[in-house]
Amino acid sequence: MSAGPEQIAHAVARLRAGGLVAFPTETVYGLGAIATDRSAVVRVFALKGRPQNNPLIVHVAGEDMARSVAGAWPARAHRLADSFWPGPVSIVVPRAEAIPSLVAAGADTIAIRCPAHPLTLALIEALGAPLVGPSANPSGAVSPTTADHVRAAFQESEVYVLDGGPCRRGIESTVVSVLSDPPRILRPGVIGADELADTLGEPVEDARGHGHEAPSPAPSPGLLQRHYAPRAPMRIVEREHLADAPAGAVLLAHSPGPFPSALRVIEMPADAPSYAARLYAAMREADGFNPPRILVERPPLPGSAHRDAAIWRAIADRLTRAATPASGDA
Numbered sequence: 001m002s003a004g005p006e007q008i009a010h011a012v013a014r015l016r017a018g019g020l021v022a023f024p025t026e027t028v029y030g031l032g033a034i035a036t037d038r039s040a041v042v043r044v045f046a047l048k049g050r051p052q053n054n055p056l057i058v059h060v061a062g063e064d065m066a067r068s069v070a071g072a073w074p075a076r077a078h079r080l081a082d083s084f085w086p087g088p089v090s091i092v093v094p095r096a097e098a099i100p101s102l103v104a105a106g107a108d109t110i111a112i113r114c115p116a117h118p119l120t121l122a123l124i125e126a127l128g129a130p131l132v133g134p135s136a137n138p139s140g141a142v143s144p145t146t147a148d149h150v151r152a153a154f155q156e157s158e159v160y161v162l163d164g165g166p167c168r169r170g171i172e173s174t175v176v177s178v179l180s181d182p183p184r185i186l187r188p189g190v191i192g193a194d195e196l197a198d199t200l201g202e203p204v205e206d207a208r209g210h211g212h213e214a215p216s217p218a219p220s221p222g223l224l225q226r227h228y229a230p231r232a233p234m235r236i237v238e239r240e241h242l243a244d245a246p247a248g249a250v251l252l253a254h255s256p257g258p259f260p261s262a263l264r265v266i267e268m269p270a271d272a273p274s275y276a277a278r279l280y281a282a283m284r285e286a287d288g289f290n291p292p293r294i295l296v297e298r299p300p301l302p303g304s305a306h307r308d309a310a311i312w313r314a315i316a317d318r319l320t321r322a323a324t325p326a327s328g329d330a
């Protein structure tokens, strides 16, 4: 059941008392704490088991609040906010003194975004304060795209969940720094470099280390190689190699069957926006079978002229990280 004014009031009270509230966005559910409340932010890191070198994104209700969180608000930030907010673009700008450096993993920059979900915008407005919001899951695990995913990971005494239904976009925001020349994407998302460049009227450098390439060294703290991962080992496979798969493996397939009968098949949508929206729930479903392995049929990676190129790139980025073996398990 979707939350209303009563649940928002309860969430505001929990946050003002230093508590944590999971909130819906169009990307994934966030684990919220008041961004200026250092001890609440410490609890967010502790509860997630998140390394303190992985910075948090600050969520605001609009550009005015963003200015209060930023040490400076360059013209590029204004242009991006004006075109994409509320929406899945996080903008990296200088950090204001009011934001504890812990939020930014010690950096003097901060990533800020205004999420496109009416419940969460109403929450931030009622609160009158910005919220940190990493994904509401234990660090490294699959991000939550429903309220039930969050409830499965945390107790209601630790985290109050505002239920806003399933997330429409399904993968995390594009993170773009406007402080480098040219501006640079630090984490790919459904909004790609070309769209950002059109708005800025200048080139935008795409993220490095995604898709078919091996991930390159992290250009900023927090770009952990293994991330978004299910419990079962996951591999990206070409369709023609499926015959080698172990019996009982789960296959996430976006093309039509038939597939080897030893596989349990989860059908994925063939179009990029629906694939992205479905991805994390499908990974959880696959894990639910306790399979020896999860296989993902390699999704397309079309050239930049394709309408959905950016979304397929973001999907490839998440799949590559999810399929990175845990250290020690080659």
Ligand code: AMP
Residues within 6 Å of the ligand: 054, 055, 056, 057, 092, 104, 107, 109, 110, 111, 133, 134, 135, 172, 175, 186, 187, 220, 221, 222, 223
């Ligand atoms: P999450 O909250 O788990 O979606 O992750 C937030 C991600 O945003 C981090 O892992 C970084 O990739 C990026 N990020 C957040 N803050 C900054 C920052 N100040 N500078 C650069 N990247 C950032």
Ligand code: MG
Residues within 6 Å of the ligand: 134, 135, 143
């Ligand atoms: Mg996360």
